[in-house]
Amino acid sequence: MDHVFLATAYGLLFFLSLTGIITFWVFRCRKPKITQLVSTTTQLPSITTVDQSASFDPNLKFSMTKLRAATKNFSPEFIIGGGSFGTVYKAQLSNGVTVAIKRLNPDAFKGFREFWAEMVTLGMLHHPNIAKIFGYCFSGSDRLLIYEFFQNGSLDRWLHLEQEQEQEQEQDVDTLTLSWGTRIQIVKGVASGLFFLHSLDKPIAHQDIESRIVFLDSDFQAHICDFGHARRIDTSTSYASTQSAGTLGYCYMPPEYKAGLTTATLEADVYSFGILMFEIATGKRPNLPTLLDGEEVGIVEWARKMLAQDKHMQMVDASILTEGGLIEAHVKEYFEIAEMCTSEIKRERPTMAKVFRLLNPIPM
Numbered sequence: 001m002d003h004v005f006l007a008t009a010y011g012l013l014f015f016l017s018l019t020g021i022i023t024f025w026v027f028r029c030r031k032p033k034i035t036q037l038v039s040t041t042t043q044l045p046s047i048t049t050v051d052q053s054a055s056f057d058p059n060l061k062f063s064m065t066k067l068r069a070a071t072k073n074f075s076p077e078f079i080i081g082g083g084s085f086g087t088v089y090k091a092q093l094s095n096g097v098t099v100a101i102k103r104l105n106p107d108a109f110k111g112f113r114e115f116w117a118e119m120v121t122l123g124m125l126h127h128p129n130i131a132k133i134f135g136y137c138f139s140g141s142d143r144l145l146i147y148e149f150f151q152n153g154s155l156d157r158w159l160h161l162e163q164e165q166e167q168e169q170e171q172d173v174d175t176l177t178l179s180w181g182t183r184i185q186i187v188k189g190v191a192s193g194l195f196f197l198h199s200l201d202k203p204i205a206h207q208d209i210e211s212r213i214v215f216l217d218s219d220f221q222a223h224i225c226d227f228g229h230a231r232r233i234d235t236s237t238s239y240a241s242t243q244s245a246g247t248l249g250y251c252y253m254p255p256e257y258k259a260g261l262t263t264a265t266l267e268a269d270v271y272s273f274g275i276l277m278f279e280i281a282t283g284k285r286p287n288l289p290t291l292l293d294g295e296e297v298g299i300v301e302w303a304r305k306m307l308a309q310d311k312h313m314q315m316v317d318a319s320i321l322t323e324g325g326l327i328e329a330h331v332k333e334y335f336e337i338a339e340m341c342t343s344e345i346k347r348e349r350p351t352m353a354k355v356f357r358l359l360n361p362i363p364m
């Protein structure tokens with residue numbers, strides 16, 4: 001009898017241990033959930049998970065159901081724009097916060113890379129001139145990124161589109177013109193955001209600096225968006241270990257990229273920033289040639305020749321020249337900084353720390 005009892009007890013013990021070991025391994029080997037993936041690989045701060053959604057802001061919670069409700073099931077009336085990766089909707093959350101929802105195309109392979117890159121980079125960064133990402137949502141093939149909403153939209157619209165439309169309609173252009181002071185404020189904001197990115201322990205090259213990715217809030221403060229192509233720079237080599245996506249608009253692209261360099265560098269951001277400075281102050285589209293002495297030239301060549309002839313005041317956007325009160329010394333200083341940033345030689349370009357310092361004395 002004792003033998004029977006002992007055999008049963010050992011059998012039960014063996015069975016329970018085996019079940020325990022199997023259960024342990026099944027759980028250990030299961031694919032990590034999205035939320036685990038995010039928190040273990042990027043150590044994002046205070047992520048609250050709701051199903052397959054996450055919020056980087058403890059005060060905001062998202063779910064696909066809530067976002068569908070806020071956009072009446074992504075009705076066209078909520079669309080505010082579209083890019084190569086998807087459609088952007090404006091929505092008001094139940095707590096009153098207005099957000100921009102980027103719904104990535106389900107079939108865009110690049111969209112998935114962009115989704116992760118953008119989320120993990122932006123989710124960790126906190127700076128007044130870097131756009132906030134509030135969170136994300138997954139549902140089947142639906143991928144949503146939730147950003148703070150910028151009332152005044154993108155800078156390129158203010159510099160080019162709105163004015164062109166107004167001119168076509170022969171309306172009062174002045175109402176849509178950015179003043180010199182506002183332009184300086186925008187330039188300083190972008191410089192501050194880039195300086196922040198470049199001075200992190202592991203610096204980040206944004207890789208896509210242009211007027212299209214600068215968004216303006218209700219006070220015309222600049223916010224850098226679109227981190228889909230951003231790369232961490234290896235400080236020992238001064239470039240990113242992964243290849244640059246090479247997606248910069250051609251006119252913002254430094255000469256070394258045009259010559260075939262494919263690694264992301266901070267100097268490339270500085271070059272693009274210099275082009276942006278020219279664009280902001282002159283109102284010229286950097287992708288269009290300018291006629292100079294009967295010859296069509298690019299924006300950098302045009303600017304260099306004009307500056308060499310001390311024609312800096314003639315470079316300023318005609319719509320702000322009428323403002324009056326523009327101080328010539330400041331205009332000159334401004335263009336000289338832009339010229340330094342767009343140096344053909346990479347190592348001659350200033351760091352963003354220096355650019356930020358040089359811009360400081362120019363009043364807004």
Ligand SMILES: Nc1ncnc2c1ncn2[C@@H]1O[C@H](COP(=O)(O)OP(=O)(O)OP(=O)(O)O)[C@@H](O)[C@H]1O
Pocket residue numbers: 080081082083084085086087088100102147148149150151153154212213215226
């Ligand atoms: N946070 C935001 N606040 C206000 N409007 C926005 C916001 N994000 C996007 N938009 C609007 O949606 C448009 C499209 O933005 P999106 O970033 O998807 O595309 P893009 O940058 O123009 O193109 P691509 O995705 O090809 O780089 C913008 O031009 C802007 O009008």
